[in-house]
Amino acid sequence: MTAQVEKKSLKRNLDILVKEYEQQIIASVVSSFGLDALLVKDQHGGDVDTVHNIRKVDKDENLTIKNKENQQLIEKHSGYNKEKSYKYHQHRNYIEKNREGKINKENGRLIDSYTGQKVHKKDKIDLDHVISAHEIENDKGRIISGLNGSDLANKDTNLKHTDRSINRAKKVKTMGEFEETLLRNTEPRNIRIKELSSKPNLTIKEKKELNKLEKLASVETKRIAEIEKKTRKEYNRVINNSYYSSTKFLKDISKESGKKGIKMGLRQALGLLVANLVLEIRTEVIKHRKSEKFDFKEFFTSLQNILKNSYKKTVEKYKDLIFSFTNGLLSGIFSSIVTTLINIFKTTAKNVIKIMRELSTTTFQIINILVFNPENLPLGEVINTSAKILSIGASVVIGSLINEAISNIPFIKATPIINEVVPNFISMLVSGFISISTIYIIDNSKTMNGIITRANRIKLGLHHYSESYKYAHKELENYIADLFNINLHILHERNKQFKISLDKYYSTDYKNEKIAIIDDYILRHKINLPYANSIDELDTFMNDKSKELHFKL
Numbered sequence: 291m292t293a294q295v296e297k298k299s300l301k302r303n304l305d306i307l308v309k310e311y312e313q314q315i316i317a318s319v320v321s322s323f324g325l326d327a328l329l330v331k332d333q334h335g336g337d338v339d340t341v342h343n344i345r346k347v348d349k350d351e352n353l354t355i356k357n358k359e360n361q362q363l364i365e366k367h368s369g370y371n372k373e374k375s376y377k378y379h380q381h382r383n384y385i386e387k388n389r390e391g392k393i394n395k396e397n398g399r400l401i402d403s404y405t406g407q408k409v410h411k412k413d414k415i416d417l418d419h420v421i422s423a424h425e426i427e428n429d430k431g432r433i434i435s436g437l438n439g440s441d442l443a444n445k446d447t448n449l450k451h452t453d454r455s456i457n458r459a460k461k462v463k464t465m466g467e468f469e470e471t472l473l474r475n476t477e478p479r480n481i482r483i484k485e486l487s488s489k490p491n492l493t494i495k496e497k498k499e500l501n502k503l504e505k506l507a508s509v510e511t512k513r514i515a516e517i518e519k520k521t522r523k524e525y526n527r528v529i530n531n532s533y534y535s536s537t538k539f540l541k542d543i544s545k546e547s548g549k550k551g552i553k554m555g556l557r558q559a560l561g562l563l564v565a566n567l568v569l570e571i572r573t574e575v576i577k578h579r580k581s582e583k584f585d586f587k588e589f590f591t592s593l594q595n596i597l598k599n600s601y602k603k604t605v606e607k608y609k610d611l612i613f614s615f616t617n618g619l620l621s622g623i624f625s626s627i628v629t630t631l632i633n634i635f636k637t638t639a640k641n642v643i644k645i646m647r648e649l650s651t652t653t654f655q656i657i658n659i660l661v662f663n664p665e666n667l668p669l670g671e672v673i674n675t676s677a678k679i680l681s682i683g684a685s686v687v688i689g690s691l692i693n694e695a696i697s698n699i700p701f702i703k704a705t706p707i708i709n710e711v712v713p714n715f716i717s718m719l720v721s722g723f724i725s726i727s728t729i730y731i732i733d734n735s736k737t738m739n740g741i742i743t744r745a746n747r748i749k750l751g752l753h754h755y756s757e758s759y760k761y762a763h764k765e766l767e768n769y770i771a772d773l774f775n776i777n778l779h780i781l782h783e784r785n786k787q788f789k790i791s792l793d794k795y796y797s798t799d800y801k802n803e804k805i806a807i808i809d810d811y812i813l814r815h816k817i818n819l820p821y822a823n824s825i826d827e828l829d830t831f832m833n834d835k836s837k838e839l840h841f842k843l
Contacts, residue, residue, distance in 0.1 A: 334352040377440050404514050405510060415454060423443045465517065547627050551626070559615040
């Protein structure tokens with residue numbers, strides 16, 4: 291008898307498992323081949339423009355500018371010409387720093403920023419923009435931040451005095467490019483210096499060449515690398531602070547995360563709805579086929595009723611649909627915001643964004659179970675839930691790795707639409723099968739069930755202590771009430787009425803209204819006063835040291 295019961299139980303569990311597999315297959319098909327393409331379109335680099343990504347647009351063919359306003363700003367303000375150069379080199383701070391440099395050179399106090407050597411009076415010097423005016427003017431990050439290029443270029447941290455020959459050799463190169471050029475030309479430069487130095491007589495042109503080569507040879511690459519690092523750090527700090535605190539960026543991230551959340555919510559809810567609907571229709575069709583001889587004419591005649599009944603049963607599960615939509619909404623918002631934050635520092639590929647999106651969905655399911663669980667699960671069920679959560683997390687990671695592997699297969703990678711749909715479908719299917727199978731094993735494992743049963747007998751510490759304190763408080767309250775013959779029901783009701791009157795008292799600033807509220811409370815509760823009901827009488831009573839004020843319940 292026991293063996294038959296176990297056999298029936300096993301068959302019932304396997305039927306449930308098969309049904310869940312069917313639902314997972316349908317949900318994967320619907321999401322991958324329909325809803326993902328229709329609703330959720332991930333973008334390389336995320337949904338919002340970041341300074342990091344905007345600077346890489348021309349270098350990365352997959353990156354695009356998301357905000358049209360940013361696109362228009364870049365088109366309008368890019369380009370460096372003589373007129374702009376004049377503004378950069380006639381800036382008030384540029385002129386002032388130049389003046390300071392000349393005075394310090396005359397006084398023998400000027401140090402060449404790039405060589406570390408003292409500048410002689412006869413030396414010709416320039417005031418160099420560490421980050422060139424050309425680069426700053428064309429910096430897309432600077433443009434979308436709305437900052438003035440001339441002001442940024444002429445900050446003290448970006449202005450350095452150096453020999454004219456060094457500055458002219460650097461031109462618009464970055465310090466990194468300039469350092470690379472210096473190192474690459476070290477050997478031929480030294481050979482030429484040695485050659486010119488060995489000549490007994492040099493022409494004026496050769497003397498200038500030798501002086502220039504010696505100045506370039508004296509540049510300390512470590513020094514300029516450190517200057518570059520400090521200057522760019524300050525430059526990027528100002529731009530990032532301006533852009534990421536702007537209403538434009540905050541508006542973009544709010545708008546795009548909200549849109550992604552709604553799309554993800556719809557995807558989750560519609561996927562569940564369609565999957566349930568297909569399964570219900572299948573069940574109805576099987577019933578129809580079993581109950582009577584199958585006939586195509588009769589089948590199509592009754593199809594309308596089958597669809598209607600299936601839809602009705604599916605909609606009855608509205609709580610699941612609401613939960614699924616909410617979970618998708620929150621995970622969509624969360625994944626969009628996190629993706630944007632990551633893209634501030636590093637560009638994320640579409641596949642990475644998809645993985646994050648799916649992981650965030652799982653994360654919010656976990657949060658809902660563990661943090662907002664209304665059923666107050668005992669310890670055993672917490673262990674059970676945690677084990678299932680771990681299995682879900684593992685299945686998502688495995689599915690993500692499969693997605694990446696399939697995406698890199700040459701044929702799939704080169705085929706439009708297929709390169710997005712197929713990897714997503716297979717990864718979702720595998721991930722779903724792994725999680726369903728693992729959960730089935732957890733639910734039907736004798737060892738796991740034994741652990742859960744024993745753990746359920748143990749009360750969780752905080753909950754146990756909380757309940758104990760509540761019980762002790764209630765008992766103490768009842769004891770005191772009995773001791774002093776107090777009716778707790780009346781006391782609680784009076785406290786409630788007193789709070790209402792007190793709220794009214796503090797809600798008005800008018801003295802007469804306050805007095806009226808107090809008078810009303812005294813009359814309604816028939817409070818016996820040892821003085822006439824007026825402020826003057828109260829003052830007289832309180833000032834009489836022979837009087838006593840008694841409080842009665």
